[in-house]
Amino acid sequence: MSEEADHDHRPLVLMHRLPSFALPFRDRLHSHFRVLDPHSSITAGETPQAFLSRHAASVQALITVCPSPVAADLLDLLPSLRVVVGSSAGVDHIDVAECHRRGIAVTNAGNAFSEDVADYAVALLLDVLRRVSAGNRFVRSGSWPQKGEYPLCSKLGGKRVGIVGMGSIGSEVAKRLAAFGCRVAYNSRNKKPSAPYPYYANVCDLAVNSDVLVVCCALTDKTHHIINKDVLTALGRDGIIINVGRGALVDEKELVQYLARGEIGGAGFDVFEKEPEVPKELFAMDNVVLSPHRAVLTPESFEAVFEVIMANLKAFFSNKPLLSPVKLE
Numbered sequence: 574m575s576e577e578a579d580h581d582h583r584p585l586v587l588m589h590r591l592p593s594f595a596l597p598f599r600d601r602l603h604s605h606f607r608v609l610d611p612h613s614s615i616t617a618g619e620t621p622q623a624f625l626s627r628h629a630a631s632v633q634a635l636i637t638v639c640p641s642p643v644a645a646d647l648l649d650l651l652p653s654l655r656v657v658v659g660s661s662a663g664v665d666h667i668d669v670a671e672c673h674r675r676g677i678a679v680t681n682a683g684n685a686f687s688e689d690v691a692d693y694a695v696a697l698l699l700d701v702l703r704r705v706s707a708g709n710r711f712v713r714s715g716s717w718p719q720k721g722e723y724p725l726c727s728k729l730g731g732k733r734v735g736i737v738g739m740g741s742i743g744s745e746v747a748k749r750l751a752a753f754g755c756r757v758a759y760n761s762r763n764k765k766p767s768a769p770y771p772y773y774a775n776v777c778d779l780a781v782n783s784d785v786l787v788v789c790c791a792l793t794d795k796t797h798h799i800i801n802k803d804v805l806t807a808l809g810r811d812g813i814i815i816n817v818g819r820g821a822l823v824d825e826k827e828l829v830q831y832l833a834r835g836e837i838g839g840a841g842f843d844v845f846e847k848e849p850e851v852p853k854e855l856f857a858m859d860n861v862v863l864s865p866h867r868a869v870l871t872p873e874s875f876e877a878v879f880e881v882i883m884a885n886l887k888a889f890f891s892n893k894p895l896l897s898p899v900k901l902e
Contacts, residue, residue: 734757
């Protein structure tokens with residue numbers, strides 16, 4: 574460790590990210606913490622593993638930038654690690670069980686992204702129902718003078734909307750859709766005493782009683798492909814799927830087939846199973862709206878997640894309760 578580092582009393586924080594991902598507020602962290610980033614701090618000829626080994630004894634806190642994985646192999650390199658601070662709402666890239674087994678706390682972004690993702694879910698749903706993007710292509714292609722009036726679309730008000738995952742995002746989605754006059758119901762791990770909507774313990778039962786499913790639950794082993802063939806069949810040929818959670822919550826291959834056969838009414842995707850790869854069959858479907866995983870990305874949400882990360886780090890180094898701890902399910 575350098576003499577300069579010896580006299581720097583700021584707490585040490587390791588930044589864990591893929592080379593193509595970076596926190597836009599990384600420089601602001603330097604005012605409070607000594608940030609180690611293997612992709613910018615590494616010396617010539619040094620491997621990332623050697624860099625981590627050199628600092629392993631000093632690193633107690635790690636910021637992980639989604640989707641950088643945090644698994645046993647990384648934890649083995651950091652024996653002094655005591656907290657993994659996540660920058661996303663989902664933590665499916667973190668082995669939470671292994672962290673807890675080792676006594677390492679895990680945090681996520683808390684509610685920082687909830688309002689922006691909820692806005693985006695409603696926008697996708699409106700676009701699918703009213704065919705805004707498809708209508709835009711219709712006009713730009715010169716089809717309006719040639720083909721005449723655009724086909725009728727469907728209204729949002731009065732729709733039965735089932736929300737899969739009544740967490741902070743699901744609650745914000747429900748609030749917005751209720752204002753549109755939708756009849757909201759939900760599925761979640763448990764019934765929420767604070768949620769004034771009908772609860773269905775089974776997703777298929779929710780689908781039977783819904784015109785739309787908005788998927789915004791966490792991705793776990795239990796929720797992988799929670800939207801499967803049975804759920805799609807229960808939703809029916811006029812049903813719509815909106816996914817702003819994780820791609821693997823939906824059995825994408827099955828959904829593509831249902832859309833191709835006209836056995837589901839439409840879909841709006843902000844997330845995909847193998848991002849950035851997207852099933853090419855979807856490109857020509859006017860009843861499908863595609864988005865490149867951008868629901869969370871606004872200047873306001875970045876400021877909010879910066880505040881959450883700062884609060885969690887300051888709490889950890891002050892031996893105070895963490896702001897947004899992730900519990901082991």
